[in-house]
Amino acid sequence: MRNKPIYIINPNFRLQSNYLSVEWIIIDSLTLQIELPQRDTMSIYNKGGNLVFYQRYGDCLHFIYAEISDWENRLLQKWLRNKLKEYILDRANKVLPQRMHELEIKHCLYARKIIIKQLKKHVLGQCYKDFQTIILSPRIILLPQKNMDSIILHEMAHLKFPHHRKTFWNFLSTLLGEDSILQKERMDTTMSTFYNYSDFLLK
């Protein structure tokens, strides 16, 4: 069996996305203790010598911490991962419909409905032509902008062509402004890392 990569969430951890920003702020533990009673308990992790707050700051997520005795602590990692997941899902629900709408206007191609919903690991989008409805996986917000757009445009192209025949790929090429099959091949080479990484964050 292949080993899955192990990710540790700590101050070296960065989210690579136009729409997500995670900052790590270290402060001394005395200041952090004074802040404690003013915080809502959901935003605090305080166990076994590990003390972290999280707060939303506009579109960013801040983790504020004092000296952490053990980043690899299982409960701490679980807490950090849940906070990241909440943040990513919240941003995806705002950003993806907005971005899709910009692309709809640009290409004069409109869906009736867009739904943001977790799909199976290797499924990033779906289109129901009869209902003119597009479903997007929130995990695509973790992709570079160009790849994220190409997933959205792929589903939008299915509004006209509900199959993967040549007419579909030709139409998608006009939306992308480049050869859609070459674009997909290029993207596929980087996707296995992405699937593992996004699965770790959002499963």
Ligand SMILES: [Zn+2]
């Ligand atoms: Zn397709």
